[in-house]
Amino acid sequence: MASALPLALSLLGTFASAYPLTSGGTQKSAPQPYIAPSTQPPASIPGGLPATAPSSQSSGNVNSTSGALTTTGAKGLCDSCQLRPKHFDGTKTHPYCSKTCATKKTNGASNSSGSASSNCIFCHNRPKYFDGSKSHDYCSKACAKTANTHKKGTLNNSIAVCQAPGCTNPPHSGGHEYCSIAHKNLGENLCIMCMQAPKMAHSHFCNQTCADDAESKGPMIIEVPYGHSTFKSVADQFKSSWRHVGSTCPTVKQVYKIVTPKTQLASYNAYKAAVESRGQFVASGRSEGNENRRWHGTRRVCNLGDKGQTQFCNSTTCSLCCIIRTSYDITLWGKKTGWGRFGKGIYTSSTSSKSNDYSHNDCKSNLKAILLNKVVVGKGCKMLQDHTTLTTPPSGFDSVLAEKGGSLNYDELVVYNNDAIRPSFLVMYEA
Ligand SMILES: *[C@@H]1O[C@H](CO)[C@@H](O)[C@H](O)[C@H]1NC(C)=O
Ligand SMILES: *[C@@H]1O[C@H](CO)[C@@H](O)[C@H](O)[C@H]1NC(C)=O
Ligand SMILES: *[C@@H]1O[C@H](CO)[C@@H](O)[C@H](O)[C@H]1NC(C)=O
Ligand SMILES: *[C@@H]1O[C@H](CO)[C@@H](O)[C@H](O)[C@H]1NC(C)=O
Ligand SMILES: *[C@@H]1O[C@H](CO)[C@@H](O)[C@H](O)[C@H]1NC(C)=O
Ligand SMILES: [Zn+2]
Ligand SMILES: [Zn+2]
Ligand SMILES: [Zn+2]
Ligand SMILES: [Zn+2]
Numbered sequence: 001m002a003s004a005l006p007l008a009l010s011l012l013g014t015f016a017s018a019y020p021l022t023s024g025g026t027q028k029s030a031p032q033p034y035i036a037p038s039t040q041p042p043a044s045i046p047g048g049l050p051a052t053a054p055s056s057q058s059s060g061n062v063n064s065t066s067g068a069l070t071t072t073g074a075k076g077l078c079d080s081c082q083l084r085p086k087h088f089d090g091t092k093t094h095p096y097c098s099k100t101c102a103t104k105k106t107n108g109a110s111n112s113s114g115s116a117s118s119n120c121i122f123c124h125n126r127p128k129y130f131d132g133s134k135s136h137d138y139c140s141k142a143c144a145k146t147a148n149t150h151k152k153g154t155l156n157n158s159i160a161v162c163q164a165p166g167c168t169n170p171p172h173s174g175g176h177e178y179c180s181i182a183h184k185n186l187g188e189n190l191c192i193m194c195m196q197a198p199k200m201a202h203s204h205f206c207n208q209t210c211a212d213d214a215e216s217k218g219p220m221i222i223e224v225p226y227g228h229s230t231f232k233s234v235a236d237q238f239k240s241s242w243r244h245v246g247s248t249c250p251t252v253k254q255v256y257k258i259v260t261p262k263t264q265l266a267s268y269n270a271y272k273a274a275v276e277s278r279g280q281f282v283a284s285g286r287s288e289g290n291e292n293r294r295w296h297g298t299r300r301v302c303n304l305g306d307k308g309q310t311q312f313c314n315s316t317t318c319s320l321c322c323i324i325r326t327s328y329d330i331t332l333w334g335k336k337t338g339w340g341r342f343g344k345g346i347y348t349s350s351t352s353s354k355s356n357d358y359s360h361n362d363c364k365s366n367l368k369a370i371l372l373n374k375v376v377v378g379k380g381c382k383m384l385q386d387h388t389t390l391t392t393p394p395s396g397f398d399s400v401l402a403e404k405g406g407s408l409n410y411d412e413l414v415v416y417n418n419d420a421i422r423p424s425f426l427v428m429y430e431a
Contacts, residue, residue: 343390
């Protein structure tokens with residue numbers, strides 16, 4: 001059973017990811033594809049739907065044009081699922097692959113929860129870019145570019161147009177991506193939800209509408225484009241905190257922002273405020289509650305985080321998906337080891353190479369996953385020796401800072417309250 005499980009779950013992961021779902025991560029049943037179009041005519045494609053596909057289209061052609069924001073659809077693919085070819089009944093091409101997709105599309109047209117096809121065909125979690133007259137395939141130039149790079153298999157450095165939203169100027173000569181410094185700054189600091197407007201300071205979003213939109217769809221992960229200031233900041237932290245001597249730091253391949261639902265954030269923020277009011281960290285120039293970013297490595301059963309894989313699996317043994325969905329839970333503590341140097345708490349490290357030791361793939365992948373978390377450190381009690389019986393921080397403290405030296409080669413931070421920590425980024429790096 002133990003050996004059959006990972007296989008079954010990785011199949012499940014593959015299955016789930018083959019059907020881009022709505023951003024909320026709720027599983028919808030997969031539409032029924034036609035088994036053999038030639039023997040099963042689409043007689044029942046509901047009337048009132050556009051009967052023919054664009055005339056340039058031949059049936060079953062999944063050859064999409066490679067233009068970035070200039071295409072209007074992966075033209076050969078079903079308008080609803082974007083996964084299977086449009087149905088060709090011998091005479092004409094229908095907009096959908098199947099009756100199920102046609103029905104779903106019609107019913108879901110005015111559904112604010114959004115059908116799969118209203119999202120970017122690359123990242124699947126941001127809405128397609130609508131320029132005022134038509135809807136594009138991708139949410140942003142960043143996704144269009146990445147998608148096309150992957151399609152070609154090689155990096156095409158000659159970009160035809162400035163990567164800033166709305167800009168049609170040629171990029172600055174010499175292999176640059178933007179036409180000007182101003183547009184470079186804009187492009188590197190876009191809201192990660194809409195990718196159209198600059199993000200607010202100390203936020204990933206451009207305005208409260210985008211923040212609310214994201215949080216209402218959470219928990220979910222949103223890919224942060226390579227080149228974005230957030231990607232750089234996370235990748236830089238990974239690199240600078242890789243401290244194991246004699247092992248080279250792997251390259252960060254993907255960074256995803258973990259979007260936490262409002263209720264989960266509220267209890268974290270309340271805890272942070274309480275710690276702040278006790279310790280007055282802001283007054284001494286630190287962050288509220290002495291909040292810090294710390295690494296945590298864990299077990300991944302599915303392929304979450306691999307290229308284009310943004311849907312959680314629903315396995316209770318996939319610690320990665322469990323943590324991203326509902327954050328850390330001390331009551332599940334010790335299931336694996338039943339023992340911790342500093343007792344029953346949630347362990348993180350400032351050292352990426354230490355957390356790497358705890359990152360395990362129970363799936364086939366050439367990437368490994370690690371979580372970057374925000375942790376309310378508050379007043380940390382420094383410890384050099386093990387205290388395996390702790391279930392709360394020592395009196396007068398909010399956490400334990402296990403320092404290098406003594407029984408430990410690398411630092412650890414231990415908190416004893418579920419609300420002292422939230423996963424913030426999923427980072428994928430070369431295995
Ligand atoms: C796309 O179409 C071109 C020309 O019709 C063809 O040569 C090429 O093999 C097609 N590519 C794919 C992936 O179908
Ligand atoms: C809209 O989506 C919700 C949640 O997925 C679903 O319960 C509801 O039936 C949908 N409404 C329509 C008109 O499809
Ligand atoms: C790279 O992109 C440019 C502009 O789109 C195009 O003219 C050129 O042929 C491409 N080169 C390769 C190797 O694909
Ligand atoms: C928030 O940003 C979105 C995307 O840029 C924009 O469409 C919307 O009008 C903005 N809302 C407010 C209240 O500024
Ligand atoms: C998990 O996913 C499988 C396959 O999609 C489904 O059959 C099962 O009901 C799901 N379990 C839960 C608890 O959602
Ligand atoms: Zn996208
Ligand atoms: Zn520009
Ligand atoms: Zn926005
Ligand atoms: Zn999983």
